[in-house]
Amino acid sequence: MSQSTQLDPHCMAIMQEYRDRRPLFAEAELKIAALLRQSLKEAGIHLASIESRIKTEDSLEGKLERKGNKYKSLADITDILGVRLITYYIDDVDKVATAIERLFDVDWENSIDKRKLHDIDSFGYLSLHYVCKMKDFPYRFEIQMRTVLQHAWANLDHDTGYKSGVEIPKRYMRSMSRLAGMLELIDEEFSRIRSELTDYRRKIHKLVSSGNLDEVPLDGDSFRSFLGLDPFRQINRKIAAVNQAEIQEVSLLPYLAVFKGIGCKTLGDIHNIIKDNFEGAYQIACYQMGLTDLDIVSSSIGPQNLCIAYILKKGWGKGGVRYFFDLLNGKEESNETVAEMIVEQAKDLPFMNQQ
Amino acid sequence: MKTKVTREEGQITIEFTGRLDTPAAQEANPEITPLLDEADKTIIIDCKELTYISSSGLRIFLTIRKAAEDRKGKVIVQNINNDIRSVFMMTGFLNLFEIR
Numbered sequence: 001m002s003q004s005t006q007l008d009p010h011c012m013a014i015m016q017e018y019r020d021r022r023p024l025f026a027e028a029e030l031k032i033a034a035l036l037r038q039s040l041k042e043a044g045i046h047l048a049s050i051e052s053r054i055k056t057e058d059s060l061e062g063k064l065e066r067k068g069n070k071y072k073s074l075a076d077i078t079d080i081l082g083v084r085l086i087t088y089y090i091d092d093v094d095k096v097a098t099a100i101e102r103l104f105d106v107d108w109e110n111s112i113d114k115r116k117l118h119d120i121d122s123f124g125y126l127s128l129h130y131v132c133k134m135k136d137f138p139y140r141f142e143i144q145m146r147t148v149l150q151h152a153w154a155n156l157d158h159d160t161g162y163k164s165g166v167e168i169p170k171r172y173m174r175s176m177s178r179l180a181g182m183l184e185l186i187d188e189e190f191s192r193i194r195s196e197l198t199d200y201r202r203k204i205h206k207l208v209s210s211g212n213l214d215e216v217p218l219d220g221d222s223f224r225s226f227l228g229l230d231p232f233r234q235i236n237r238k239i240a241a242v243n244q245a246e247i248q249e250v251s252l253l254p255y256l257a258v259f260k261g262i263g264c265k266t267l268g269d270i271h272n273i274i275k276d277n278f279e280g281a282y283q284i285a286c287y288q289m290g291l292t293d294l295d296i297v298s299s300s301i302g303p304q305n306l307c308i309a310y311i312l313k314k315g316w317g318k319g320g321v322r323y324f325f326d327l328l329n330g331k332e333e334s335n336e337t338v339a340e341m342i343v344e345q346a347k348d349l350p351f352m353n354q355q
Numbered sequence: 356m357k358t359k360v361t362r363e364e365g366q367i368t369i370e371f372t373g374r375l376d377t378p379a380a381q382e383a384n385p386e387i388t389p390l391l392d393e394a395d396k397t398i399i400i401d402c403k404e405l406t407y408i409s410s411s412g413l414r415i416f417l418t419i420r421k422a423a424e425d426r427k428g429k430v431i432v433q434n435i436n437n438d439i440r441s442v443f444m445m446t447g448f449l450n451l452f453e454i455r
Contacts, residue, residue, distance in 0.1 A: 245410075248417060249453055250447075253430060285445070289445055292442075292445075294409070294410050294413075294445070294446055295410045296410045297447050298447035298451060299447070300448075300451065301445075301446060302447075312371050325449070328449075337437060337440070338449070
């Protein structure tokens with residue numbers, strides 16, 4: 001205890017209870033954090049961070065010095081144990097709140113939604129504070145929920161001393177308030193963008209599932225949905241059958257850059273490459289693997305041979321094949337050697353002479 | 356066929372010499388398996404002296420890749436000759452590894 005503080009006997013008794021019960025609070029802190037992590041993970045809510053702390057002895061002493069008479073015992077102080085949950089999105093704050101309501105008993109009388117305290121023309125601290133109770137723990141604790149941007153503002157606000165009781169010039173207060181308004185707007189924009197992206201993904205998924213591939217622009221989301229339909233399964237199986245090979249499934253996401261690089265604009269363009277080059281891709285595989293005893297291929301072999309057949313049929317030659325491997329593997333001198341090898345092998349294959 | 360494993364700080368180098376065919380792959384497996392627990396490091400597979408690779412050999416490469424993927428490590432295949440590069444290409448393995 002600091003030398004300068006003089007607490008009355010009542011507050012000294014609260015301080016002693018605090019010291020005696022500190023291990024209990026530490027145990028509860030771990031338990032609450034674990035429960036929250038588990039529950040939010042199950043709810044699919046991604047948090048920026050979970051912070052928790054037990055009030056320090058100095059901090060409690062200061063509080064008791066200022067308003068010790070307000071509290072009959074340690075149980076009346078609700079923020080000895082505090083947890084802060086920081087979300088990325090503003091609409092996740094309410095989802096987190098719902099999860100907390102399911103996990104703990106919320107003391108509604110002492111909980112406060114600071115987001116609703118502002119007048120329509122004022123901006124500032126936005127956070128949702130719940131005072132909670134948990135089974136087998138006799139003390140209440142506080143959980144604060146806010147977004148990353150609200151958290152940043154609150155920290156900066158605290159740092160500037162805006163709320164420290166020291167009066168600061170009105171123009172600085174106005175600047176802080178303006179900043180709060182701006183961050184509120186950005187928070188809402190992030191949420192709006194997320195909602196629109198989710199709608200876009202649903203729409204693309206629906207178009208892909210219904211087979212309207214010509215209408216689906218080629219991008220990361222649509223390509224992922226397309227891969228969900230296993231579009232290269234048939235060509236991979238056909239190629240694997242050459243040597244009764246096992247197919248090792250690997251991610252085909254690197255082919256997004258390849259298909260874009262060779263000019264595909266929609267999923268329909270990829271679908272056409274598969275349809276029009278199936279035989280060519282198979283002939284390449286037969287030529288290359290037929291005289292070997294290789295009985296393993298990766299699921300990358302289908303799209304690889306389809307792209308090569310497409311490029312060769314287009315007449316893009318060695319440069320085109322090298323460009324394909326540059327897109328797939330990164331620019332390497334050795335891609336030139338591989339391209340040369342393939343062009344040489346393919347020149348007598350039937351698909352090359354069927355225009 | 357010889358397999359040589361060397362460790363430097365944060366990096367393991369596996370050198371295959373000769374033909375990595377089915378019997379050689381079986382022989383190499385006991386040397387490779389303990390390394391999989393250390394696949395959070397960078398694993399360099401040096402093929403400078405590797406003259407031939409069969410499907411069993413490719414499976415060893417895949418096993419190492421899988422372990423590295425699971426443990427957030429990295430696999431680099433270096434000094435492969437054109438015959439082995441050709442095998443990697445025709446099986447769709449070429450883009451599964453960082454090849455130097």
